[in-house]
Amino acid sequence: MIISKNSKMNSRMRRLKKSRCQMKALGVTRLVVHRTSRHIYAQIISSESKVLVCASTLENQIKSRLTYTGNKKASEIIGEIIAKRALLKKISNVSFDRSGFKYHGRIKVLADSARNFGLKF
Template sequence: MNFFKKKNARIRRSIKFRKNFKRLKNIRLVVHRSSRNIYAQIISSDNFVLVSASTLEKKIKNKISYPGNKKSAKCVGKYIATRSVKKGFSKVSFDRSGFKYHGRIRELANSARKYGLKF
């Protein structure tokens, strides 16, 4: 039963933040994590995916030993940042999808900042 409380709280937080992003009409860096993988996407204000990276890609998969840890999150952050800067999107809003800002989410954000994203 505790799982459903945690999941509902995460979904409630994500809805609250997304309302604000929709009002501001910013390009956003959306992060989703599962127990096994981590995914990141740069999404425009009209909900089109501009750039994406995840631990399921072959380039990233070959560099990491296990896709569900902080090291893999750093790698995804590096790839999403370099790809988005190449396409000309350097200023984004960070949408963590209701996940708390610690662990893999924090590592991905710090890595993305290190490689050129500003948020």
């Protein structure tokens, strides 16, 4: 598949590389978010690139609470769960890595929910 020079995917990858390089240079713990049309995923990754905490709409306990896993309600629940799991592991300060996605819609709802439940970024 040939991707044009100004495609959505190339723009997202450019934003992703720029922000991720800055965070790796600082050596911070990151809250990484990825979304598809049907699901949303969140991971907290240490500066050594080890996954410390994760949550996604693929988990049975989360999927059972939702009728559809690709909306803002699902993002809100994932933000709540990732924050609670992080606080149990004594992680409170993270940097928000939105993986090149624009900060609106489901990404913004997840970030706001994680902040409301105790994560600081």
